[in-house]
Amino acid sequence: MKTSTRLLHVCLAIVLTATASLVAQPPPGYYDTVDTTNAVTLRQTLHEVIDDHTRFPYTDATTDTWDIVNLADEDPNNMNNIVDVYKNASYAKIPGGIGAYNREHVWPKSYGFPVLDDQNYPYTDCHHLFAADAGYNSARSNKPFRTCNAACTEHTTDFTDGRGGGSGVYPGNSNWTTGSFTQGTWETWDGRKGDVARAILYMDVRYEGGVHNVTGIPEPDLIVTDDEALIDASNTGSNENVAYMGMLSVLLQWHQQDPVDSREIWRNEVVFSFQGNRNPFIDHPEWVDCLWNNVCTFDTTPPAAPSGLMATAQNGAVDLSWLANGENDLAGYNVYRATTSGGPYARVNGAQVSGTAFTDASVVNGTTYFYVVTAVDTSNNESANSNEVSATPDGTLPDVTPPAPPTGVAASAGDGQVSLSWNANGEADLQGYNVYRATTSGGPYALQNGTLLATPAFTDASVVNGTTYFYVVTAVDASNNESADSAEVSATPAAAGSQGVVLSEVLYDVSGTDDGFEWVELVNTGAAPVDLSTFCLGNGGTTYTTSTAQLSGTVAAGATFVVGGPSSSATNANPTFDQVLNFSPDFQNSGTTGDGVALFDVPCAQVNASTVPVDAVVYGPNNNNGLIDETGVANPPEVGDAGPGSSIERLDLAGSWQIQGSPTPNASPLAGAPPPPNAAPSVVISAPADGSSVTEGTAIAFAGSASDPEDGDLSAGLAWSSDLDGPIGTGASFSATLSAGTHVVTASVTDSGGLGASDAVTVTVT
Structure with missing residues (x-):
């Protein structure tokens, strides 16, 4: 639900306020049992700490790896987007399915765990599952990580979040690849070399064979190596007891070359918040040298104690400041508080403080608090306490009681807009309302109104027809206390002309025998029958006008309507045609350039290059033809090239499509009455x-x-x-x-x- 998702964003944001120091902050005591005496003791005790994590399903209606990866790889400048690992591109989040990006197993699943079932822990381990551009993921395939400096193909990066971009000079900010399978090479771009290296090294220590100590499920022993023959032998098509991946020497070099950064720290915190285990090489990069080089001598000298600590009491807060330490390896500071002079003290900052100031807002007016500050270096050595200071916040106790959640929220869909209304709250100090929106039930939600709403009504005009939106409303009082969410409501805006009729499945490539076999399936998602005599289907070219077909007949509410033929056999999945139309010329196969099918709400005689469809699907590797969708904008393809004998099938009104290896004419996931909302x-x-x-x-x-x-x-x-x-x-x-x-x-x-x-x-x- 939204509240928990927003709280997770807030908590992680607090944890990452110290990321300018580029040092992760594990929970107190998490690594207390780790023995760094030598490589053997470190491996054994570290495995016991990170073992036995909570497994989430790979794809599911409940929380799954899509949810975790979308949050872990979130664009730091736009919480509605992700930044992928290889292209460094920022893509709008998809809740699951085929799109511009998918999920990359950094340790390729073909090496040891290719068969997905509810007992396969490494397959769904999000510490090595990254959002990746779909094309780049395919290009990487299961090639080991190596240096690629001869006869290599370049895969450039986008300039996103202050890094990446440029091309043409090795290595630049590009990925480089050659060959295929185990004998191939994939060199990740410099900005993410360390990320993939630490993910692979984590898999080596996390999976040591044996069984999961909570579930009893057997786990493989995953080993990083430079032996190409062992890696190749791991690719059997079956789940193996022991499997290998590489190249170890290159990954160790990348680990040193690309240190831990804020994006990796965020990712570690997100995955930890779900799975309950951490990637230790993000928290302790120095342990890599101990495990693989047996160099286990670490910096044990703490920084000097901070000096010049001062405290200023405020109403409901205490402001602290101190002088900066001068150590070159300084990571940050911790702030401790007590209610008696000399302690005992408890830490009040969530993550290390990167600057020399801190505000403690978790105080009670009239109580005297005593503070000390410590300094922490990049080896997690902590200094002695600074001088102690005290302060007594005072003033009128603030109002911390939020209003009641709004009731009676209702949503009404229109053409390009959704109108919301709700019952007025009765609090005397009510200041206004906020409206939040999501494209999946339960959130994450985003605020839609720029300023507080004074009245219990709102019209959302920033919607796309055909997409289902989910809304909640909150109330805010004069002290800026915000209520819990209202009950969730949903609405699906639609163009006036579509009357709820949308494209639901297309078979456009029938093994080279397209004539008379192609078909298009429509579905009526509305509550009333629709006369199709004013509708037209288009396909191909740059404006869907290479092939057009005039529709006729009526589609019942909740029913499908299949157009095509006249041939119906096993060749095209035995469709029952509601209207026989032999498309001529044939539908276009996408090839190297994407193509599409469109539904127009005017007769074909009125369709021209400027006609905007009421629904459309673009398929293939790109949209270089510039085909527009129902918004009048050319967007990336919704789905890839289906290939001979397969169809493309729509999964929801939001526009999620998939390749269907076994076409299903006359049966759509969208047909029939929708279930009541959960x-x-x-x-x-x-x-x-x-x-x-x-x-x-x-x-x-x-x-x-x-x-x-x-x-x-x-x-x-x-x-x-x-x-x-x-x-x-x-x-x-x-x-x-x-x-x-x-x-x-x-x-x-x-x-x-x-x-x-x-x-x-x-x-x-x-």
Whole structure:
């Protein structure tokens, strides 16, 4: 749901406020059991720390690897886009399916784990699954990583987020490749060499054979090597007990050449937040030298203690500042707080502070707080405490009570717009409303109104016809407290002329025997029959006018309508034609340039080069012909080239298409009445009470309940966590101790439809 997704963005953003120092910040104690005495002890103890992660399905209606990769590879300048690993291109996120990018197994799955099932952990491990341009992913294939400096083909990068771009001079900012399969070579561009190297090295340590200690599922032993014969022998087409990938010497060089950066740190935090395990070579790059070169002598000299610490009390906050340290390997600072002079202190910053100032906004007016600051270097050595300072924030306690969520939200779809309305809130200090939108149920949502809305209504005119949008509304009071989300509503705008009729499947290449065998399937997603006599199909060229076909007949509500023929046999999947039309000239196969099919809401005699279709699908490797879609804009293809005997099939109204190896005429995923929308669950924490205080070391009883309109009682699935201590328990009730400090304890649950809910209480441990 949106709340949890937005919270994850916020929490990760806090964690990454120190990324200017380029040092990751694992949770306290995560690596405490790691023994760095030598390569053997490091490998054994490190494997035990990162082993046994939580597996998510590769593609599923619930949270899957698409969701994780889309967040892990998010464009830092546009949360609605991803930046792919090889082309460095920024693409609009897709929730799953075929598009401009897909998922790249940095350790090719063909080397050891090619068969996907619910027991294949490395196949779905997101530490080595990256968003990748579809064409570049195909070009890389399963070639090992090596240096490619002779007779190589260049794959350039885009200039995105301040890096990449340019071409023509080796190595530049380009990927380089030659050959194929194990004997081939793929040299990743300089900006991501270290990323892929550390992902491969992670796989070597994470997968040591044996079984998953929680699920008991067998796991392979994955080994990085320079032996090409061992790598080649791993490509058997079956899941293997032992498999190899390379080249080790090159990857070690890339690890040194391209150090950890902020994008890698973000990615590690995202994957950790789902899988529960980290890539240790992002947190501790120095361990690579120990594991593969047995050089296990590390910098153990801490920085000097910071000096000149000062504190200034504010209303509900304390501002801190100090003098900068001068060490060349300084990574950042930690801020510690106590309520008694001399401690005990608890750290109040989430990630290392990169500058020399910090504001502690988690204070209570009238309480005196004592602060010290420490310095941390790039080897994670921490200094002694700085001088201690104190401050007592004062002033009127702020209003922290949010308004109630808006009720009665309704959405009405129009042509190029969605109109929203809801019941007015009754709070005396109400300031206005925010409207959030997503293209998948449950979010992530993006704010649509530039300023707060004063009235309970909003018209969204920035929509695309044929796309289903999901909305929630929040209320905001005069203290800028924002309510929880309203109930989610959805709407699908459509052009007035389409009347709900869209393209749903196209068979355009029938093994070289196209004449009389091609067909197009339409589906009526509306609530009333549609007369097709004013509709026209077009295909080919730069304006869909190489071949046009006048439609006739009526398509019932929720029904399909297949046009083509007259031949119907196993050759073209035995369609039943609702209208017989022998397309002439034949539909165009995409070849090296994409092609498309369009639906016009005017007779074919009125279609010309400037006519905008009411629906269209572009297929193939590119859209160099400039074919426009229903928005009047030329966009990249929705799907690749199907090839002889296969069709392209639409999966949803949002415009997701796939290649269908077994065409399904007269049967569309969009046919029939849509299912009712999934309702979100609810969560209530019954113990401890909000604002409770306990003494450190006391076991706290936690209890709560969760229910869902469709799934019933979900209390057993509650996941409990603290903003200071991380996960603390699961289920309807349990007991646990918390560290000293003020904790926000959250209980959350997700239903079978992917919607989530949570409740939170504050607990102070002294």
